[in-house]
Amino acid sequence: MEYLDQDFQANTTNQLEPTRLIRQDWHTTARWANFLAIVWFIFVAIGLLGTLSLGTAMEQLALLGADSPGLELLMSQTTALTIIVLAILAFYSALALFQFRFAKNMRDALQFTNQDALEQSWLQFRNLLRWSGIFVIALIVLYGVLLVFVATSVMGSRG
């Protein structure tokens, strides 16, 4: 699979240096990235709890006598809906993990002057952007397919 980032040419002259100003920016970035990763993990956990209790909630609604065609349709699709939401949550947790590893490795690199951790940190950052990008592209394609599907249905019902 080709990515946006395949045509990089390695530069032989190396004049880029992590100055104190740059290291300070990396450090602050890592602190915020750590905070955001923790918030993402918490939201994924809440989402997981909500998704796993979806079936029970539907049953309770049905027991309460809330009969409606919409609810029946939703109940018949509960398993499919749960699988889709779980897949999205798994993807979000992977993104949160990339974010967390980026932050952790960056802090290790700066604190212990660890070159390997620095390289790992930027690898995780690249992975975060790459997989977020792939997710966004998939969403755009999905919207496009849905639009075409809706437009075709509307035209079919008219003609």
Place this chain on the structure above:
Amino acid sequence: MDNQSQPLDADLQPGANQPHGLRISQTIRRYWYESSRWAFFFAVLGFLYLGLVLLIFSTASSKLGAAGLPVVLVLLFVGALVFPPVWFIFQFAQNIQKALRHEDNQAAAVGFQNLRRLYQFIGVLTAILLGFYGITLIFTFLFMATAG
């Protein structure tokens, strides 16, 4: 546990500019380049989104007149929230690519400054949203306690 009253970067050693043990290896350069390409993609998407918001804004304000004021205000608010992160990620992408192309350390510094601003902006926004959720929860519980 960290001292929460300190600035985020308080425990960073205030060492001299150079020499420092860390170096920008070819591997890191490749990761920066790839990251900057993806960042540019996100920036383009963000600008397209802002363009769309602007289009709806101008259409709504011209067609609805005074009645469309709430719509216009919401769109302005959304635009004001979305523009800074899009601009920061665009600046990050542009400056990192410039730094790698021309061996420009100043551009790299500007690029990482914008990355830091992006994270700060999203972080502060997230903190505000969490605070808002917290307040809403407290008021909901208080309302339920007084009503029940």
